[in-house]
Amino acid sequence: MGITLEHAQAAIQAAHQKALEMGVKMNIAVVDAGANLVAFARMDGAWLGSLDISIKKAKTARFFDMPTGAIGGLSQPGGSLFGIEHSNGGLISFPGGIPIKDGHGQVVGAIGVSGSSVENDHAVAEAGQQAIEGK
Amino acid sequence: MGITLEHAQAAIQAAHQKALEMGVKMNIAVVDAGANLVAFARMDGAWLGSLDISIKKAKTARFFDMPTGAIGGLSQPGGSLFGIEHSNGGLISFPGGIPIKDGHGQVVGAIGVSGSSVENDHAVAEAGQQAIEGK
Amino acid sequence: MGITLEHAQAAIQAAHQKALEMGVKMNIAVVDAGANLVAFARMDGAWLGSLDISIKKAKTARFFDMPTGAIGGLSQPGGSLFGIEHSNGGLISFPGGIPIKDGHGQVVGAIGVSGSSVENDHAVAEAGQQAIEGK
Amino acid sequence: MGITLEHAQAAIQAAHQKALEMGVKMNIAVVDAGANLVAFARMDGAWLGSLDISIKKAKTARFFDMPTGAIGGLSQPGGSLFGIEHSNGGLISFPGGIPIKDGHGQVVGAIGVSGSSVENDHAVAEAGQQAIEGK
Numbered sequence: 001m002g003i004t005l006e007h008a009q010a011a012i013q014a015a016h017q018k019a020l021e022m023g024v025k026m027n028i029a030v031v032d033a034g035a036n037l038v039a040f041a042r043m044d045g046a047w048l049g050s051l052d053i054s055i056k057k058a059k060t061a062r063f064f065d066m067p068t069g070a071i072g073g074l075s076q077p078g079g080s081l082f083g084i085e086h087s088n089g090g091l092i093s094f095p096g097g098i099p100i101k102d103g104h105g106q107v108v109g110a111i112g113v114s115g116s117s118v119e120n121d122h123a124v125a126e127a128g129q130q131a132i133e134g135k
Numbered sequence: 136m137g138i139t140l141e142h143a144q145a146a147i148q149a150a151h152q153k154a155l156e157m158g159v160k161m162n163i164a165v166v167d168a169g170a171n172l173v174a175f176a177r178m179d180g181a182w183l184g185s186l187d188i189s190i191k192k193a194k195t196a197r198f199f200d201m202p203t204g205a206i207g208g209l210s211q212p213g214g215s216l217f218g219i220e221h222s223n224g225g226l227i228s229f230p231g232g233i234p235i236k237d238g239h240g241q242v243v244g245a246i247g248v249s250g251s252s253v254e255n256d257h258a259v260a261e262a263g264q265q266a267i268e269g270k
Numbered sequence: 271m272g273i274t275l276e277h278a279q280a281a282i283q284a285a286h287q288k289a290l291e292m293g294v295k296m297n298i299a300v301v302d303a304g305a306n307l308v309a310f311a312r313m314d315g316a317w318l319g320s321l322d323i324s325i326k327k328a329k330t331a332r333f334f335d336m337p338t339g340a341i342g343g344l345s346q347p348g349g350s351l352f353g354i355e356h357s358n359g360g361l362i363s364f365p366g367g368i369p370i371k372d373g374h375g376q377v378v379g380a381i382g383v384s385g386s387s388v389e390n391d392h393a394v395a396e397a398g399q400q401a402i403e404g405k
Numbered sequence: 406m407g408i409t410l411e412h413a414q415a416a417i418q419a420a421h422q423k424a425l426e427m428g429v430k431m432n433i434a435v436v437d438a439g440a441n442l443v444a445f446a447r448m449d450g451a452w453l454g455s456l457d458i459s460i461k462k463a464k465t466a467r468f469f470d471m472p473t474g475a476i477g478g479l480s481q482p483g484g485s486l487f488g489i490e491h492s493n494g495g496l497i498s499f500p501g502g503i504p505i506k507d508g509h510g511q512v513v514g515a516i517g518v519s520g521s522s523v524e525n526d527h528a529v530a531e532a533g534q535q536a537i538e539g540k
Contacts, residue, residue, distance in 0.1 A: 004449050036453055040445040044409050048170055048441055049198025052223045077212045090221040118215045139314050169439020171318055175310040179274050183306055318440055319468025322493045347482045360491040388485045 002108025003032045003100065007132045008039035011100070011111055015128030016041060019115075026115035026124055027054035030100075033108050035062045043115070050114035056090055057097030057112030057125075063088060065107045068097035069122065096121030098129045137243025138167045138235065142267045143174035146235070146246055150263030151176060154250075161250035161259050162189035165235075168243050170197045178250070185249035191225055192232030192247030192260075198223060200242045203232035204257065231256030233264045272378025273302045273370065277402045278309035281370070281381055284401035285394045286311060289385075296385035296394055297324035300370075303378050305332045313385070320384035326360055327367030327382030327395075333358060335377045338367035339392065366391030368399045407513025408437045408505065412537045413444035416505070416516055420533030421446060424520075431520035431529055432459035435505075438513050440467045448520070455519035461495055462502030462517030462530075468493060470512045473502035474527065501526030503534045 008030040019026040025046035030039045037058075042051055060068045072093035074081040085091045095118040100109045113125040143165040154161040160181035165174045172193075177186055195203050207228035209216040220226045230253040234242045248260040278300035289296040295316035300309045307328075312321055330338045342363035344351040355361045365388040370379045383395040413435040424431045430451035435444045442463075447456055465473045477498035479486040490496045500523040504512045518530040 005446055009446065034453070036447075036456055037445060038447050040442060041410055041414065042441075042443050047199050048439070049195065049223050049226070051442055053219070056222055072217060075218065085218040085221040091218075092222060093218050094216055140311055144311065167439075169318070169437075169441065171312075171439065172310060172321055173312050175307060176275055176279065177306075177308050183304070186306055317469050319465065319493050319496070323489070326492055342487060345488065355488045355491040361488075362492060363488050364486055 002102065002106075003030065003038055003132070005038060008109070011128035011131045012039050012041050014131035015111065015113060015124045016043065018124050018127035019043060022120060022124070024116040024120050024124070026113050026121070027051050028124070028128065029054040029058040029112045030128070031055075031058040031062050031110050031112075033062070035059045035110075038109065046115045053092050053114035054096070054112045056092040057114060058110045059088070059112070060091045060093065061097035061099045061110035061112060062107065063091070065099050067095065067099070067122075068093055068112070069095035069118070094118050096125055098122070098125045100129050100132050137237065137241075138165065138173055138267070140173060143244070146263035146266045147174050147176045149266030150246065150248060150259045151178065153262035154178060154259050157255060157259070159251040159255050159259070161248050161256070162186050163259070163263065164189040164193040164247045165263070166193040166197050166245050166247075168197070170194045170245075173244065181250045188227050188249035189231070189247045191227040192249060193245045194223070194247070195226045195228065196232035196234045196245035196247060197242065198226070200234050202230065202234070202257070203228055203247070204230035204253070229253050231260055233257070233260045235264050235267050272372065272376075273300065273308055273402070275308055278379070281398035281401045282309050282311050285381065285383060285398035286313065288394050288397035289313060292390060292394070294386040294390050294394070296383050296391070297321050298394070298398065299324040299328040299382045300398070301328040301332050301380050301382075303332070305329045305380075308379065316385045323362050323384040324366070324382045326362040327384060328380045329358070329382070330361045330363065331367035331369045331380035331382060332377065333361070335369050337365065337369070337392075338363055338382070339365035339388070364388050366395055368392070368395045370399050370402050407507065407511075408435065408443055408537070410443060413514070416533035416536045417444050417446045419536030420516065420518060420529045421448065423529050423532035424448060427525060427529070429521040429525050429529070431518050431526070432456050433529070433533065434459040434463040434517045435533070436463040436467050436514050436517075438467070440464045440515075443514065451520045458497050458519035459501070459517045461497040462519060463515045464493070464517070465496045465498065466502035466504045466515035466517060467512065468496070470504050472500065472504070472527075473498055473517070474500035474523070499523050501530055503527070503530045505534050505537050
């Protein structure tokens with residue numbers, strides 16, 4: 001299913017390191033091509049409510065093979081995907097979830113981060129994504 | 136886990152008393168640091184639908200260590216957290232949930248109140264919060 | 271709906287007192303005639319998993335107007351109600367839930383207790399029930 | 406909330422190492438004192454269905470502060486806790502979940518392992534538990 005545990009743990013370690021540098025406390029989740037959890041870490045003192053959000057961001061990014069924020073742009077009132085968050089047991093459609101691709105551009109999983117502003121969440125997720133894609 | 140039953144019951148009693156003075160009928164819930172229910176009371180004649188809302192408000196306030204209304208300010212259409220209510224089995228993001236801190240500023244739990252206007256809900260929650268924090 | 275908050279809190283106080291005397295740590299829940307929670311208390315150090323069980327015991331006792339253990343006697347493999355626990359979002363069919371009646375023998379609610387052996391749970395629930403029925 | 410991410414990751418690493426030695430593929434979950442997930446890892450090729458089971462085992466062990474298998478001994482047909490699995494959104498009551506204590510004997514979390522026989526699951530969970538308790 002694409003992402004190995006080794007890759008997922010490398011992504012979490014890189015995201016964790018990035019969060020420490022930024023001084024933020026994150027929940028970090030990595031799912032595989034089947035949108036099932038591979039690895040997860042909650043930093044000490046990170047928001048409890050972000051546990052579920054980080055996992056839902058990772059799943060959402062893999063469900064539609066796009067960053068979660070892109071879905072949120074379409075799910076606003078009047079938008080073409082308004083209400084999509086009600087599907088799949090609950091989606092999260094604001095930034096912080098990013099698909100992860102292999103060397104052939106194939107989506108093999110996704111990372112989801114939650115615990116700070118959506119800009120910070122996205123930046124930390126990107127650090128995790130690049131730890132895998134840069135390999 | 137932070138809040139004792141004695142503290143939680145003192146918070147509920149103070150909130151109950153405040154509600155009586157204001158002439159409103161409330162559901163009042165207190166959760167601990169793990170966001171698990173410690174004590175609950177539903178005043179006679181209070182809205183049945185507010186039972187679940189009061190518990191979700193208390194959980195939401197602890198999940199993100201901020202008053203529930205602060206989340207609602209960010210989760211409106213176009214806001215950065217639009218749709219966050221779909222996480223954690225359902226959040227409530229309008230006022231009436233407040234975190235409770237110990238003497239060191241550490242969040243040890245939260246109180247959630249529902250049964251009237253959100254302004255009244257918040258005022259009654261505040262009375263409960265202060266019964267613990269003022270100790 | 272039968273049980274007042276005053277009665278429910280008296281039942282919880284009596285059950286709490288009984289638990290202290292027995293040296294056990296309990297979750298105690300009281301529901302009204304509509305099987306909706308009226309009051310709840312979790313003693314310090316009581317099992318977290320008993321939170322949900324105490325509420326489900328109270329609901330189960332009111333759902334069928336009998337002690338929860340009586341249902342368990344019928345829901346064993348081969349019994350007439352085998353599998354009934356799958357209904358109503360999850361029932362608990364072992365002892366610790368007891369219906370509460372008014373002076374006319376009408377069921378007005380129920381109490382559910384969880385945190386020790388089922389014998390202890392039942393004894394503590396009975397102390398709560400009697401605090402209301404004895405009034 | 407008891408267990409730090411550092412401890413949880415050390416437990417997962419030790420359990421992972423033990424699983425490699427035994428030639429089994431496991432899902433490994435660690436929860437804190439509030440029964441909320443702190444860290445998780447799914448080994449490559451481990452059963453997908455064991456993902457949820459490992460998390461539920463960790464939660465169950467913390468919910469009742471005992472190894473999950475001890476609950477299963479009481480929840481058989483005719484046993485005093487028959488059907489307890491229907492509570493708390495689903496419990497797992499066979500071996501593989503173990504509470505984790507601090508130096509004072511206080512339960513600070515739990516580990517849950519799933520992916521092989523229950524004997525193997527328990528052995529791998531024990532390796533994780535000891536990585537924290539032995540510190």
